[in-house]
Amino acid sequence: MSAVLAYLKENRDQLLNKLTDFLTIPSISTDSIHKQDVQKAADFVVRYLKEIGFENVDKQETKGHPLVYAEYNGAGEEAPTVLFYGHYDVQPVDPIDEWTSDPFKPEIRDERIYARGASDDKGQVFMHLAVFEAYMKTEGKLPINVKVCIEGEEEIGSEHLYEVLQSDKERFHADFAVISDSGMVAANQPTILYGLKGFTGIEVKVTGPDHDLHSGIYGGAVRNPITALSHILASMKNEEEVITVEGFYDDVEPLSDEERKLISEVPSEDYRNSTGIPETVSEQGYTPQEHTMGRPTFEINGIYGGYQGEGTKTIIPSTATAKITCRIVPGQNPNKIQDLLEKHIMKAAPAGVKVEVKKEKLSARAYKVEPSNPLIKVAAESYTKAFGKETVYIRMGGSIPVVEWIEAIYNIPIVLLGFGTPEDRLHSPNESFPLDSFDKGMETLVYYWEKLGQK
Amino acid sequence: MSAVLAYLKENRDQLLNKLTDFLTIPSISTDSIHKQDVQKAADFVVRYLKEIGFENVDKQETKGHPLVYAEYNGAGEEAPTVLFYGHYDVQPVDPIDEWTSDPFKPEIRDERIYARGASDDKGQVFMHLAVFEAYMKTEGKLPINVKVCIEGEEEIGSEHLYEVLQSDKERFHADFAVISDSGMVAANQPTILYGLKGFTGIEVKVTGPDHDLHSGIYGGAVRNPITALSHILASMKNEEEVITVEGFYDDVEPLSDEERKLISEVPSEDYRNSTGIPETVSEQGYTPQEHTMGRPTFEINGIYGGYQGEGTKTIIPSTATAKITCRIVPGQNPNKIQDLLEKHIMKAAPAGVKVEVKKEKLSARAYKVEPSNPLIKVAAESYTKAFGKETVYIRMGGSIPVVEWIEAIYNIPIVLLGFGTPEDRLHSPNESFPLDSFDKGMETLVYYWEKLGQK
Incomplete structure (x- = not known):
């Protein structure tokens, strides 16, 4: 494992260059002008997965943009299989005038990499791939079996994903899923997102x-x-x-005392500052954080x-x-x-x-995995080890359709490992991702796979 | 008086032709393209007043469209003086496609004259002028003294009228005012409008x-x-x-039992038919008519x-x-x-x-004249005599700014003698005015002036 971490450290510049190549592709899924760019981003992922040594690497065409699939089965039957989900498409860049640097010419300033997709979700997808690369290059194998599912339509509502997941259940079946398409409650504050509304x-x-x-x-x-x-x-x-x-x-489901305690440990947002409201209001008997997260x-x-x-x-x-x-x-x-x-x-x-x-036709059930689930516990330990700080547990008011679908179709635990920060400006001009999250996030993943592979 | 009525009957065709000339002028006050046409309509009124024999006929310019003023003082000091208000400007004609005949080429169909302004308010202004003409041509004098005030900005909020009325109080001062710019509750149903909200x-x-x-x-x-x-x-x-x-x-001011009785005698509108609502609602303790008229x-x-x-x-x-x-x-x-x-x-x-x-800056007080006021009683009798039907008394939920202003500046009773009908389509395509109202309305005015002159 130390060799894996050393590899990531030694090859940091090369990895950042490779990430830059990925971020340079304007894979805006909503804009038909960029249809070929979306394909290019899919090809980038396909190429990288093949380089790493994944099997059955496949660019699966849909009625919209393709979904990239790959497998790694080399960890043996004893090892668990994870379904890793991410997306390589990005949001539009308007208003373009408000960008300090070109959204598709990644630039590092103040220890952050600025580009559309740096945080959502190319940057976080890339970290996973880089960790897989590091394992293969040093230990010649991954600690766990992996199924990769990286789509190109997340920013347009994952239009064809449900169909694909539903149509070939065997292909995507795994013991649990991992998604890194979310954030931490504050920079350098490891955060487990264990529930969505x-x-x-x-x-x-x-x-x-x-x-x-x-x-x-x-x-x-x-x-x-x-x-x-x-x-x-x-x-x-x-x-x-x-x-x-x-x-x-x-x-x-009532909020348990344990959950209320977990929620109380989450650093509170300064709502007055971030929203301009004169004061918060929340459901009688609940704090704003309890209400936003769990009611x-x-x-x-x-x-x-x-x-x-x-x-x-x-x-x-x-x-x-x-x-x-x-x-x-x-x-x-x-x-x-x-x-x-x-x-x-x-x-x-x-x-x-x-x-x-x-x-409304669109609707979704809430998702929750118990904070006491071993998959969550190990994730929290890995975070804490990498970031040097206790992990907090949050639930979020938002919904992520793919989470609902994976839960509905496969009924497996889903671990949401996000490395973004509140300052990342997702969907806005000047999106960025902290290099600190890049380094410590990859470190977290190394610890996580290692530990899960030992079970 | 019978000579006056005979004159109106004998000269009906000629009067309708003259009204047609008046209606042919596209005096749309809101549209600057029609600025000259608005002037032309003012000139028409000026010319007609001079022909009749009015004195001090004056086209008073404002920052917008002119106001036509005239006086008749020949009835002697004993006779009352009426301020007669009306307007010669009209609404725009869009959507023009929905007109069956050209809005400015008046056409008589089914005993109605179709043209923009036929009811609002050129037609009703013309009836007054025609009655004055008939008196002068037959009896050589009017039974009452008259001050005429006919503006060209009513359809754009009477922008400069208040200023004018306020600036020369002596000029416009009278014992009472008469306005014919409203309607009857049904065709052939004489209606006194004695209050506005x-x-x-x-x-x-x-x-x-x-x-x-x-x-x-x-x-x-x-x-x-x-x-x-x-x-x-x-x-x-x-x-x-x-x-x-x-x-x-x-x-x-509470609704008196007398007023509630008057209101109950007004034929009720079929709201379901005219508005499409499933049922009426009104203030607890009041009928829809009491609420619309008096609450x-x-x-x-x-x-x-x-x-x-x-x-x-x-x-x-x-x-x-x-x-x-x-x-x-x-x-x-x-x-x-x-x-x-x-x-x-x-x-x-x-x-x-x-x-x-x-x-909001625009606001107005309500206006009401007592139904028992002799000026109102005589008007009701004149109506009934001309239309052969009992007069009903109504209050209206709408506001007429000029009524509020005359009341505020001069504090005199205002008699609202309307001859329009609910079918006139004011402000809409295919505006029209019934010839029956034209004939009986002029007859009503003849009786009214006659009776008031005898007092």
Whole structure:
């Protein structure tokens, strides 16, 4: 193992040069102009995997961008098999003027490498490949068996991934999965992400008159759809941030005392500074961190109806619409939550208007792996050893579709090993990744594979 | 008097031809391309007033379009002086494709004259002038003294009228005013409009974070501005359509039993048919007609915040805004109402967001003349005599700025004698005016002036 670490140290410049080549390819998946670049990035990954010594390396075409697959079976039947997922496509770069250096000419400044994809996710994918290379070059083998699945459509919703995962279950089957497409709560703060929320959404549309009416002539005889919508929305969550939809919390797995303790150990974000809000609010009985990480949320993402221009237009509008999404936690079923929301809304709908609920098709269950799971414990130890700092455990309010799908199709534990930092500016101009994370992240992976291979 | 009526009958074709000339001028006040046409329409009125025999006929220039002024003082000092207000400008004609005949080539079909301005307000102004002509041509004098004030900016908010009325109080001073720029509740149903609502407005803006936030990361720590706005709005009017802003009804002049009886005699609109609503709603304790005519209203005219596009965007939006106007009744002070709304909103504002209230500058008090006022009684009798049907008394939820101004500056009774019908399609394609209203309306005016001259 020390030889592996030494290899990474000695070859750091060469590895950074190789990462630079990878980051130079503008593999923007959403932009058809870059279709060939996306292919080039896939080819880069294919070439690298072959160099390392992976078997069955395959660029699997989809209706969109290809998925790169590879296997390593040399660790023996006793050793566990990991499914390593990542993506080689990147976000667009607009507004281009705000970049200090060219997003596709990687530049190192202040111990960070600046480029689109440096953190999300090319940089983190590359670290895994470099660690595999180091093992093969020094020990001639990997401690574990690996299935590699690196897609080119993550930034456009992983459009064809579910189909692929579903269509060849044998191919992608593994004992557990590892994904490095997330971050740590602070630079140099090893972080285990052990849970994600699911989500579900609805749209409520209230229709009153069939056209906008003169408020002077009709005001007093006609229900105002915006007022009706306000009443409905106000009835769904109270000022204490408690969701007042009947049955909403019924299936929520309660936060255990252990989890509340873990959450309390996570360094708190300075919300006032990062968001400009005068003060935080959270569900009665829970801290903002407990709520964001471990309790379901109800957010109105958008609302519109009637006149939105300058000045005044004295109308009773014909319609008012609100878009709502809920982030749900383990135990909750997104379809059931949609049904409860719909039922509540229909019950709250006042006379004089028509209320319609449209259920969003995209929805996902929450994901959680127990912090006490050995795969998690070993990851935490590896992090701590590499970063020299105790690992914190977090759950996140966001959703990662691939996590939900791997869980749904294969029902295996998923270990989310993120090395990004809050300063990485994902999806924004001047994306970067700290070289410190690059070094210590690879070190973490070396410890992790080594330890898992010994089991 | 019978000679006057005979004159109108005998000269009907010639008068309709003259009205046609007036309607042919495209005096669209909002469109600078038509600036000369607006002048032409003013010149038409000036010429006609001179022909009739008015004195001091004057085209008074303003910073916008001119105001036509004229006097008739031949009825003697004993006779009352009326200020007759009207306007010769018209609305734009878009969408032009929907007109069956050219908006500025008047055409008579099915006993209606179709043209832009046929009802609003050239047609009704013309009827007054024709009646004055008939008196002068037959009796050589008018039964009353008249001051004529016909403006060219009504359709653009009477921008310079207040200034003019205010600047020369002596000139426009009269014992009462008559305006024919409104309608009857149904064709052939004589209608006295004896009250108008005032109005006032505010805009509420709720700001949470300084930019849209990821609902997965921040949901649970940050107050959602749309939810906050919904709570505020829901607290201002309840489901029984009662406005729950403290003090809102304090100064409202109660509806008397007499008025409720008058209102109950007005033929009711079929709201389901005209607006498409499933059922009417109105303030607890009041019928829809009582509420629309005589009780204040609170309407949210528009609302917006966050994502309004297709599908889902999982954000906590930075801001949410609502536009609110109230129609107020006699007794209520628009500025005080704005203050009460603001106070309520500020008190209802929850922690975690910033709430701002912007007060609309445009506001007006309500106007009402007692139905028992002799000027009103005589008008009702004249209507009934001409149309052969009992007159109904209505109040209207709308506002007419000039009424508020004449009241504020001169404090004289204002008689609103409207001859339009609900089918006239004001401001819309295919505006028209029934020839029946043209004939009976002029007859009504003949009776009215005659009777008032005898007093």
